[in-house]
Amino acid sequence: MSRDDQEPQEPAEDGPEQLALIRETVRRTKAPKAKPRTWRGAALAEELPVARVVVDRGALHLDRLWDYAVPEELDATARPGVRVRVRFGAGARHVRQGRREGGGLVDGFLIERRAESDFEGPLAALAHVVSPEPVLSPGMLALARAVADRYAGSLADVLQLAVPPRNARAEAAPSPEPLPPPTAPGPGSWERYERGAEFVAALADGDTPRAVWTALPGPHWPDELARAAASTLASGRGALLVVPDGRRVARVDAALRAHLGDGRHAVLTAESGPEKRYRQWLAVSRGSVRAVVGTRAAMFAPVRDLGLVAVWDDGDASLSDDNAPFPHVREVLELRAAHERTAFLLGGVSCTVEAAQLVGTGWALPLTPSRDRFRAAAPIVRTIGDTDLERDEAARAARLPTLAWRTVRDGLQNGPVLIQVPRRGYVPRLACERCRNPARCRECAGPLEGREGQRLVCGWCGRSEESWHCAECGGFRLRAQVVGARRTAEELGRAFPEVPVRTSGRDQVLDAVPGTPALIVSTPGAEPVAEGGYAAALLLDGWAMLGRPDLRADEEALRRWLGAASLVRAQSAGGTVVVVAEPTLRPVQALVRWDPVGHAVRELAERSQLGFPPVSRMASVSGPPEAVADFLATVRLPREAEVLGPVPAPAPRPAGARGSQEESGETWERALLRIPPGRGAALAAALRTAQAARTARRDSAPVRLRVDPPEVG
CATH class of the missing domain: 3.30.70 (Alpha-Beta Plaits)
Structure with a gap:
């Protein structure tokens, strides 16, 4: 570039012709720019030559739509919702505040086409249309934006969770033709719940009821979920069911097949493999099927004419995504219900404080059985506390309380017996030695922890506590609420040497076991389903679950106990559950009474007073x-x-890494x-x-x- 190009000479004087030239230059500068026609000599699309693209870059300062020119040869395939490849950064000539971001080809989604761009410089052109398949609908885009805003994340990160990776073979395969709506099933076992029959009837009529459902113990909940979905399909709408893991997906899948037959629903799980999962996802996106059951990622499934969203066991940790921006299935489905005006169903044998809050605010109605129904369907629950263990000679000698030993012995005469053993790795929480009330900070109500030199420190605000005393009973002594469990399970095996012992846990999770006598030792959440139900269950070392340093420790312990106890036969069939935990504690009492809703309501009231989530x-x-x-x-x-x-x-430890934080x-x-x-x-x-x-x-x-x-x- 010459010096003359860099520094134009000023005119000697502003004559009439020169002033007219200046005014014309200013007028053209202020005039709106014409839409682009060419880019580096290549012709651009005649109509709507500007594409707005969200690029696959999760950094928040890049979370916006970027404008690109549409070459003429891509005009037919560059439709809203398709995947594209664009040059982003130094080669794209997208300059913001004098800085060029990155460089190279990146993936993205084409959001819309426009006639003009707000960007004042030249635009880069779309490099490729990866596929003409529209995979991002306007409704899904709006949901992803709402999720990103709620969790302080980026749209690109949410879209990575919502849209699975492309598989060319699955995309080339045709999807089946959609089937006509099925006939609405009867209410079936929904009649066991107050307003249960009315709920499924409302779904069949095209209404959008919202409910929190406390399910009775037993094997019926997959069928009840399937009936709700079938009723929604009968109204000409779609249904989305999300459950925590593949084992429960299989149970709901079987129930859906029984009610709908083949070809009416899709299963979306990671275990399916990328090609099969993407083929199922495309069948949903294309409208070939209107019902979906799946694990966490299915919360974004693009179901056409969605009429019902449902989540089972929302307290399960696997329903909270571990990838940014860390959305929870329950919250996403609440957003979908609001954005798409659908029915909403949150179900489980337990009840979270978030579920109680939905009912308390009137956002959802309760679907609960009567107390007589609970008593008829639940097993009898007995407790073993510290006082019982101290007086029990058998417990001191063999770590197996007499009541537990007799329950196992009697149960093995009629079928399998479940032993729930807390997994290793629980960290102790400090509590009052006298009344077991958790030790909390006087400033922010956070949990107190024992640090170096036994100094008490709040785990939230970091303040030291020099003179703690229990607010409930006035006690001054603390205890760490953890008791070993692995050795207890070994003692059970020695006590019954003639009985087969099977384990279900991290290394191997059993889906189901036969109804013959056996000891089934399982960690929480890995309990297999027994044919005909378990004859009895032992819930061992309750302190290990109640003593976790977590705001949800009590709620989680009750949820785990109810999940195991719901697999046991009803009291009328001899079903018995023994829990080793202090019987005066609130979660233990809720288990004995089988009252998860009452426990959640009281927990919510307490959190409201202390300023804990979900109230705050x-x-x-x-x-x-x-x-x-x-x-x-x-x-x-x-x-x-x-x-x-x-x-x-x-x-956070990288995947596959070993050792402690101190070692790293x-x-x-x-x-x-x-x-x-x-x-x-x-x-x-x-x-x-x-x-x-x-x-x-x-x-x-x-x-x-x-x-x-x-x-x-």
Whole structure:
């Protein structure tokens, strides 16, 4: 470039002709730009030559739509919703504030076509249309945007969870023709619930009821879910059912086949493999099938004319995604129910505080059986507390209480017996030695932990506690609530040497066992279904579950106990459950009475008084200490927000890594941000803005944000 090009000479004087030329130049500069016609000599599309694209870049400062020119040869296939490849960064000539971002070809989704672009510079052209298959509908885009905003994440990250990777062979295969709507089934076992028959009838009539369903113990819940889905399909709409794992998917799949036959529903699980799963997903996207059952990722399934969304056992940790922005199935399906105006069903044998809150606010109605129904369907529950263990000679000698031994012996005469053993790795929580009430901080009500030199420190705000005493009974002595369990299971095997012992846990999970006498030792959540139900069950070492340093410890213990006890035969058939835990504790009493709803309501009231989620909203910020400090200095929180901490926290271990945090040399901290009800959206927006500013700087160490962290301890 010549110097004359860089520095134009000023005219000697502004004559009439020169002034006219200046005015014309200014007029043309201010005039709207014409839509692009060519790019590097190549012709562009005649109609709507600008494509708006969301690129597969999860950084928050890049979370926007980017404009690209549409070449003429891609005009026919560059439709909204298709996958595209674009040059993003240095070669794309997308310049913002003087900075060019990245470079090279990246994946993306074409969102819309326009006649003009708001960008003032030249546009790069779309490089490729990966496939003409539209995989992102406007409704799914709106849902993904809502999920990203709720969890302070990026649209690209949510779309990675919502749209599975492409498989060319599955895409080339034709999907079957859609079948006509089935006939609505009868209410069946839904008649056991108050307003249950009315609920499925409303689905068949095309209505959109919302309900929290507390299921009776026993094997009927997959059939009841399938009846709800079949009733929705009978109205000409679609149904989406999400359950925690593949074992339960298989049970609901079998029930759907029984009610709908073949070809009316799809199964979406990771175990299916990429090609089969994508083929099933495409059948849903193309409208060939209107019903879906699947695990966590199925929450985004693109069901046409969606009429019902349902989630089973929403307290299961597997329903909270471990990938950014960490959405929970329950919350996503609530958003879908609101955005797509569908019916909503949240079911389980237990009840979470979030479910109780939905009922308490009137957003959903309860579907519960009468107390007589509960008593008829549930097994009898007996307890063994500390006092019983101290007086029991057999328990002191063999670690097997007499009541438990007799229950196993009697049960083995009629069928298999389940022994639930807490898995290893539970960390102790401190509690009052006298009344077992959890030890909490007087400032923020967080859990107290024993640190170096037995010093008590709050696990949330980091304050030291020098003179703790129990608010319930006035006691001053603490205990760590953990008792071993593995050795107890070994003693059971020795006590009954003639009986086969099978295990179900992390290494091998059993789906089902026969109804013959056997000891089935299982970790929580891995209990197999027994043919005809278990004759009895032992729930061992309850302190190991109640003593977890987690806000949800009591709720989770009750959920695990109810899940195991619901596999036992009814009391009228001799079914007996023995739980080894202090009988005066609230979760144990709820199990004895089989009252998960009452426990959840009381837990919700207590959390409301203490300012705990879900009444308040929380977010966690974790990372290296300097990064957490920088983030807290950057973020502009709403004035109602409260910062707790930071306190030391374990660093996430990479997949496959071994050893402890101390061995790796990593030091992390965590801060909790708490905000009153109704201000969660403002908190998420502030976190998102601060994270975007830090990632744009490039020199900032990353921090991990998680809105509504599932474990707060």
